Amino acid sequence: MAETAPRLAALDRDTLGDSAYQTLSDALIKGRFQPDDRLRIRDLAAELGTSVTPVRDAVLRLVQDRALVMRSPRDIRVPILSSADYLEIRTIRLNLEGLAAEKAADAVTSAHIAELERITAEKERALLAGDGAYATELNQVFHFALTDIAGMPVLKSVLQRLWLQMGPLIAEMYRTSGLEVVEHHHILIQALIDRDGQAAAAAIRSDILERGAPILERIRRAEREAAAGAG
């Protein structure tokens, strides 16, 4: 104990509960759960190799995030986002991600630019390779990088929860998309290089609107079908 050497990383930072939360969040973002899927704490615990306690912790936190819903006291499910829910989240994202882009333009450095370009290039490769799950992940990384550049950790946590709510839908969208989904990223990067906050905000908003269009279409189609089915 003569010295508290700055170990490379206090790796174990995570409790099992945090780990379960991360794992389930990833699964939601990657689309490994479908809307309306039912989750059972005991089953998840068996899958994760822990007792129910950490899984329960994680599930409760995800319910708090609205990333899961407790339909009845014993029925935990992946929510089915209504078109109204989706539009509301989209409106909030247009505001907040626009804000992040604007602030990022004030704080951006060349190192940040390089990082964003690296992420975008890798995302293009993933898309060309047909690896939708990886592209989804990189897309998320790109969007959250803006909040990091802007130096807005609270905003980041807010947006993470909103993304979690849309998780399964985004993953679905990426399964059928091509290179057009990076178009606005290039425009955004250029705006950041120009330190043009308004243009950066506009770029991210266009990205949200255009890539959201097919998602909204899918939701509305599902709602029409459900309405028809229920008579």
Add this chain to the structure above:
Amino acid sequence: MAETAPRLAALDRDTLGDSAYQTLSDALIKGRFQPDDRLRIRDLAAELGTSVTPVRDAVLRLVQDRALVMRSPRDIRVPILSSADYLEIRTIRLNLEGLAAEKAADAVTSAHIAELERITAEKERALLAGDGAYATELNQVFHFALTDIAGMPVLKSVLQRLWLQMGPLIAEMYRTSGLEVVEHHHILIQALIDRDGQAAAAAIRSDILERGAPILERIRRAEREAAAGAG
């Protein structure tokens, strides 16, 4: 299955965990905890008359909300908001509450107006009676009423978490404020009557900025003192 009768209300089967979350949230908003206070799960459980499990559930959710922080694995505290944190939250609120006010102007009814006027009148009475805690609560009710009028439940949940983070600070501010804190509420109500979304958004933004000024001052003073004390 002949019909899914809309039962009057499944009278929220609140679990003990939900109840603990509510109780602790209220305590934070009402200022019954001070920044940097340490919380002990076992103590809280004793106070609430339950086992540790529901309290742990609640505390984990509050940590997720950033309304509490785990400074070290065994040290749960009410966070000390830095001025940077506060300004970031303020920026987000300016955007989101502005958005709520704007949308509320599109959806408002005379019943809504009456409700807002009722809340404001009661808040004035509370302020005149020197009941800061009740005024704080009514202020919160007023702000969240806007998201209800706007029909934006997701936005409401986002804002609730932001308010929770500022909880102890807001309560402190209300202990020393007078009737000026309702001024913008009247302007806002008039804007809603006029269905003028821009004016409504401007009113709520002025409210946030002006009532936030003394809070920010207090934070900065505390930071200066801490810096001086640490030499």
Add this chain to the structure above:
DNA sequence: ATTTGATATATGATGCATCATAATCGGCGA
């Protein structure tokens, strides 16, 4: 065969025992 009510099962909620470890305290040596 369909409905209905009793029974069995499934599953989250709750309480509690135990564990690991950080914080605290006490004693020993200089």
Add this chain to the structure above:
DNA sequence: TCGCCGATTATGATGCATCATATATCAAAT
């Protein structure tokens, strides 16, 4: 007297037993 090492205590994390109750199963009556 002061400071360091080991024992003690405090406290969140984890696992698990039990409970309450929603859901599913099944038998009996019509």
